[in-house]
Each structure stands twice: as structure tokens, then as C-alpha cells.
Amino acid sequence: MKWPQPVGSLILVLLVVTLGFGTTLQRRSHASRVYVVMIENMKFTPAVVTISPGDTVEFKNADLVPHNVTERKAKLFDSGMISPNMNWKYLAEQPGKFGYHCIYHPDMTGSIIVGNVTDPTTSRDVGNLEVGGEF
Amino acid sequence: MKNIHCLAITAIAAVSFAFAHAQPNDAQIAAIVVAANQVDIDAGHLAAGKTSDSAVKKFADMMVTDHTSVNQSAVALVTRLKVTPEANDTSKSLEDGGEKNLAHLRTLSGVDFDRAYVDHEVAYHEQVIAALDNTLIPNAQNAELKALLVKVRPAFVQHLGHAKRLQAALK
Numbered sequence: 001m002k003w004p005q006p007v008g009s010l011i012l013v014l015l016v017v018t019l020g021f022g023t024t025l026q027r028r029s030h031a032s033r034v035y036v037v038m039i040e041n042m043k044f045t046p047a048v049v050t051i052s053p054g055d056t057v058e059f060k061n062a063d064l065v066p067h068n069v070t071e072r073k074a075k076l077f078d079s080g081m082i083s084p085n086m087n088w089k090y091l092a093e094q095p096g097k098f099g100y101h102c103i104y105h106p107d108m109t110g111s112i113i114v115g116n117v118t119d120p121t122t123s124r125d126v127g128n129l130e131v132g133g134e135f
Numbered sequence: 136m137k138n139i140h141c142l143a144i145t146a147i148a149a150v151s152f153a154f155a156h157a158q159p160n161d162a163q164i165a166a167i168v169v170a171a172n173q174v175d176i177d178a179g180h181l182a183a184g185k186t187s188d189s190a191v192k193k194f195a196d197m198m199v200t201d202h203t204s205v206n207q208s209a210v211a212l213v214t215r216l217k218v219t220p221e222a223n224d225t226s227k228s229l230e231d232g233g234e235k236n237l238a239h240l241r242t243l244s245g246v247d248f249d250r251a252y253v254d255h256e257v258a259y260h261e262q263v264i265a266a267l268d269n270t271l272i273p274n275a276q277n278a279e280l281k282a283l284l285v286k287v288r289p290a291f292v293q294h295l296g297h298a299k300r301l302q303a304a305l306k
Binding site: 041042043063064065066083084104105107108 | 197200201204205208283286287289290292293296297
């Protein structure tokens with residue numbers, strides 16, 4: 001069966017769009033969620049969050065002093081200064097276990113565990129960083 | 136070295152005496168909070184510019200950043216509450232003690248400076264935490280002012296722990 005040329009082109013476009021969308025859905029196989037970590041009383045609460053690739057962790061600074069969120073081993077992510085009443089969001093895309101601390105107050109530590117961790121030492125992609133704002 | 140330590144302790148003891156005999160109102164508490172933070176900001180600026188020890192500089196920078204931020208919050212709150220800070224014996228004692236500490240630190244250099252600065256930071260934070268617990272928080276009448284004092288306490292406890300670790304490392 002031979003399709004008229006305009007119809008054939010339309011089917012081709014639809015196929016490309018559908019396949020592309022399918023690939024995206026495969027990568028983001030669950031609805032992305034936002035997890036909140038409060039920075040309060042000089043602590044990260046909860047100190048450990050376990051999330052899935054594509055999820056976001058939002059850090060909210062409710063203390064009176066500035067804080068920071070920096071990956072400990074190689075500074076794979078660094079929030080910069082988070083002023084009081086401001087937030088910072090981290091979109092995690094690849095699996096891995098990422099320990100972090102506040103560079104101003106090194107006693108303050110936490111971890112983000114991004115699901116499907118097979119070999120955390122090889123997980124180097126840190127996902128996308130988003131600019132923070134007031135909360 | 137003993138003289139250095141004695142001078143720091145004498146200045147702190149004068150402030151302790153003022154705290155112990157005070158039952159301040161909210162306007163006086165506001166002045167005490169601002170003075171206490173400013174004293175440590177000034178010492179931090181001096182230390183950050185004078186020390187050659189990277190750990191001491193990092194600590195001093197943090198003192199400037201944190202106490203400046205606390206003062207900004209305190210000033211914003213009392214401005215909103217229309218409370219005018221009222222100088223009192225305790226705030227004046229803090230300011231005098233801070234000036235004496237700065238004058239003393241300026242006479243020192245090298246590791247003697249670092250030790251004297253950090254010794255004073257340990258004594259200062261111990262004193263301020265005790266003042267928060269025994270004088271400032273119990274006497275604060277306005278709920279928002281009391282909440283601010285409660286909220287700032289964990290930062291001062293963290294500073295004290297950091298200063299004690301530095302003190303041990305410098306011995």
C-alpha cells in the first residue's frame with residue numbers, strides 16, 4: 001500500500017515525535033518529586049534523603065546565619081551561600097550517594113542517595129543545579 | 136602566655152558580672168544583642184587580617200559573616216517592633232571588654248595572637264550562651280524577640296565547639 005506523500009510525511013513526523021517522547025518517558029519512569037531538607041538549628045533535617053533520578057531536593061535555610069551545601073569529596077555540587085530565608089534546589093539525574101556539608105559550619109553534614117546505586121564511586125554526573133530563591 | 140590568658144579572662148569576667156546582675160527589658164536586651172555581636176565582628180575582622188593560620192582565618196571569617204547576619208536580623212526585628220535599643224551597663228561592659236580585647240590583640244603576633252584570639256572566642260561564646268540561658272531569654276517579654284534569642288543559640292553553640300577545637304589544635 002502506498003500512502004500519498006503528505007500523509008506519509010505526517011506519519012513519519014508522528015513516529016519520530018512518539019519515539020522521542022517514549023525515550024523521555026523511559027528515562028523519567030516515575031513522576032518527579034520535590035524533597036525538602038530544612039536547614040535549621042545548625043542541622044540538615046532530614047540528614048539523609050533517598051530519592052530517584054529526576055527528583056529535586058530543595059534546601060530551605062531557616063537559620064539566622066548563612067549556610068551552604070557542598071558535595072564533600074570533589075565539590076561535585078556547590079550551592080554557594082544560602083542566606084537566611086532563602087532556598088536552593090538540586091535536581092539529581094544520575095544514581096549515586098553524595099555526602100555533603102556546609103563549608104562554613106563543617107559539623108553540618110548530610111547525604112543524598114539517588115536510587116539504583118550500583119557503583120557510587122563511578123557516578124559523577126551531578127544533575128542540574130537550579131538557582132535558589134526566597135521561600 | 137599566662138598574662139595573655141589572664142587579660143582575656145579578666146575582660147570576660149567583667150562582662151560576666153554585668154550579665155549576672157542584670158534584669159534587662161526588651162530595649163536593653165536589643166542593645167546587648169547588638170553589642171555582643173558587634174564585639175565579635177570587630178575581633179573577627181582584626182583576626183582575619185592579622186593571622187597567618189588558615190584555620191584561624193576561616194573561623195574569623197565565619198564569625199564576621201554569622202554575627203553580621205544575626206545583627207541584621209536583630210536590627211530588622213526591633214525596627215519592626217519599634218523598639219529602640221537602650222544602652223545599659225551590660226551592653227557598655229561588652230563594648231568596653233571588646234575594646235580592651237582588640238587593644239590587647241593588636242600588641243600580639245604569630246601564634247601568640249592566634250592563641251589569644253581563640254582563647255577569647257572560647258570564653259566569649261561560653262559567656263554569651265550562659266547569658267542567653269540565664270538572663271536574655273528569661274527576661275525577654277516580646278515573643279518574637281524571645282524567639283530570635285532562642286533561634287540564635289544553636290549557632291553560638293556551634294561556634295563554641297569550633298573555637299574549642301581550634302584552641303586544642305593551637306596548643
